[in-house]
Amino acid sequence: MKIRVKLTRYFLRIHRRIILRAARFWQTRWGERSFLVVLSILIGAAAAVAAAGLHMLVTKFEQFGIWLTEPHELHEYVWLALLLCLPMLGLFASFLVQRFLGGPRYAKSLSPLILSLSRKRTNIPALEMVSHMLSSAFSVGFGGSAGLEAPSVLTGAAIGANSAGFLNVNRSRRSLLLGCGAAAAISAIFDSPITGVLFAAEVLLPEFSVSALVPMMMSSAVAAVVSRMIARGNHFEFITEPWRTDAVPCYFLLGLICALVGVYVIKCAYFTADKLKSRFRSAWHRLFAGGGLLCVLLFLFPTLRGQGYLYIEKLFAGNLSEIASNSPLLSMLPSETMILIIVFIAVLLLKVVVSVLTVDSGGDGGIFAPSMFIGAFTGFGFARLVNLTGLFELQECNFTAVGMCGVFTAVMRAPLTGIFLIAEVTGGYILLVPLMIVSAVSFLLARIFEPNSIYRKALVENNLLDDDRDRTMLRALPVRLCLNRNYHVLKIDQPLEKLINLVEGTPEEIFPVLDDGGKLLGVVHLEKVLSVMLNPKVYGLLLVIDLMESPAGAVSPDDDLSKAMANFEKYNLKYLPVCDENGIFHGFIAKAPIFAKYRKMVREANSF
Structure with missing residues (x-):
């Protein structure tokens, strides 16, 4: 124990005397911008190693799982039982x-990360770089x-956040470095640096300006280089052909179909997750019940196993x-056409179900690859x-590629990410026009049936997030940061003459009337x-209660500034009273400090 304390x-x-001093020296000598660029390069390399290593490892496991579906020397029932039980083991x-590593708040979706970034909370446990x-x-x-x-994105974000914390980077810059890690992860997986930057900009950090994306571009580019050195040609390569103009109407129709499929994916994912959690409240019960159902579905339809990129290549x-021919049960059917029809229907209807069962039953993963799989x-x-x-x-082959973009866009609501992702993984931009058509149609029509992406739906419905950039930025700050505690307290039975004497010596425009317990009465x-001062004969007869008004638009110290601005507009007031849940008065909040905070946040978002 003593040795551990001494090492710590x-x-x-060393961290305080050498590392932090070196970081401060760099920023003083060469500026904060150059320091952030160098740090983004290091984050990109680290995130690329993590993402590429993970992807290569799981690819080997996927190939092993597909090998189990092929004929081999094991007894028939042995390998069938093995095929059935492998997902439960995982x-x-x-x-x-x-x-043991994640804790009770282990996040398996990007939704908590999006919420944290919108509220400028960038503290991520260091264990999430591994867990x-x-x-x-x-x-x-x-x-x-x-x-x-x-x-991979969560791992990259954890690398970026902890690197920023380790080097004591300003809190206003940590979101940017977190985005660098996320962009690097996507770039490393798909060997697509532009896609990584666009994904971070569209999905995670939509409030950042274009100039703030420079570190993300550096991080994403470095990640692509490092990943290519590690993978050495193991990235996805989907070959397409030059598109024809006579097929343009069909691309518009495919965009409509992709929008409907994407909306189904979102609604089915939430429906399945809600049913699973409501029926089995215990995590252990969900593990065995959901995992058992998952094993059965994957046994019937092995095409649904893993990420599915190998089947996209096919x-x-x-x-x-x-x-x-990969299903041991479907292969008993007499017609290959019938088997294909059943497999295609299973992919469209059940891929999202098995994905939700995988994650919510106890596994870990995302909907990114399943949406592309369904789209293909x-x-x-x-x-x-x-x-x-x-x-x-x-x-x-062209419609397979464009379908991936369409369903991805409808699910993620990231049209630029979808376009450049497919453009980069297909090795060129020959499908750029069809991708733009399908992505735009899918994006616009999907918003009609489901306004929010799969990551933001729960956050918006629970009033935790807003698509409006101004409201989103204001929601990042609590009311207590703009609270004015300098006020003169009035009592309900005070004569008005005392208040008039007070008015002559203070610039205040509003006065709280409190009881003996500190509760706001008006x-x-x-x-x-x-x-009233214009009529001296009257105010000598009046008390404070005669001029008191009921407090309108009161907010709590823990409410966000977005709610405060909504109350300002609703009640047409200059000041709002701030009271806690027990009615205890804490002060007033005015519009001017809110605008000052907002301008500061805009400058930080627009600056690099």
């Missing part, structure tokens, strides 16, 4: 990692149906026979159906006092 003190001394291992990698590797690697993008290559099958199925009618001859406005 030794490292703290969920159990992931569940233990979360329990998400281990947890998602077990759950997805052993067959669980989820994506690695959300765990779609692009046109190897439908391999997709149809949507685009391919649409093109194949049109081709079967004989009316058009569509390029199935307020007295200066305008009323001045109007």
Whole structure:
């Protein structure tokens, strides 16, 4: 124990005397901007190593899971039982990692991260730099149906946040470095640096200006280089063909279909999660009940296992026979066409279900990859159906790629991210126009049926987040930061003459009327006092209660400034009283300090 304490003190001394001094010297000598750029490069490299390593590990596990579905020397019932139980093993291992390393507030979605960033809370436990990698590797690697993008983004965000805290970076800059880690993770997974920056800008940090994205661009670019050095050609490569103008109407129609599919994904995900949590309140019960159902569904439809990128590659290559022959039960059907139809329907309807079961039953992962998986099958199925009618001859590989973009956009509400993601993973921009058409149509129509993305839906419905940038920025600050505690207290039975003497010696425009316990009974406005002062014969007979008004638009010290501004507009007031839940008066809040805080936040968001 003594050795541990001595080592801790030794490292703290090194951190304080060497590392922090070196960081301050750099900022003093070469400026804060150059320091942030260098730090973003280091964060990008670290996040790339974590994301690329995790992706490569799980890819090997996925290939092992697919190998189990192929003929081998094991007894038939043995390998079938192994195939059935592997996802439960992964969920159990992931569940233990979360329990021992994650704690009770372990986040498996980007929604808590989005909420924290909107409120300028950038403290992420250091263990999350490791816990998400281990947890998602077990759950997805052993067959669980989820994506690695959300765990990788959370890992990169944890690297960025803890690097900023370790070097004592200004709190106003920590969100930017957190975004650098998230952008680097996406860039490393897909070898797409532009997509990483756009994802961080559209999904995580929409309030940041373009100039503030420079560190994210550096971090994302470095991550792409480091990841390519590690992966060495193991990234996704989806080959497409030049698009034809006669297929443009079909791209518009595909955008409509992708919007409907994306809305189904969002609503089905929330419905499945709510049902699972309401029926099984215990985490252990959810693990075995949800995990058992997951194992059955994945056993029936092995195509739903893992992230699904291997099956997307088979779609692009046109190897439908391999997709149809991977299920030990469906292979008993006499017709390959019938098998394909069942597999396609299962992908469209059940992929989101098994993804939610994977995550909410105890595993770890995200909806990023499943949405692209569903989109690929949507685009391919649409093109194949049109081709079967004989009316058009569509390029199935192109519609597969564009379908990925359409469903992704409808689910994530990040159209630019969807466009450049597909453009970069297909190795060029020959599909840029069809991608723009499908992405725009899908984005606009999906908002009609479901206004919010899958990450923001719960936050908006619980009034924790708002799409309006001004309100979002104001929600990051509590009322207590702008509270004015300098006021003169009035009693309800005081004569008005005393108040008039007070008015002559103070610049205050509003006065609280409190009882002996400090509770707010009402307020007295200066305008009323001045109007009474014009008639000296009257005010000698009046008391404070005669001029007192009931307090309107009261807010709590813990309310956010967005609610305060809404009350200012609703009641047309210059000042709002601030009281706690027991009615105890704490002070007044005025519009001017709120505008000053807002201007400061805008300057911080626009500056780099």
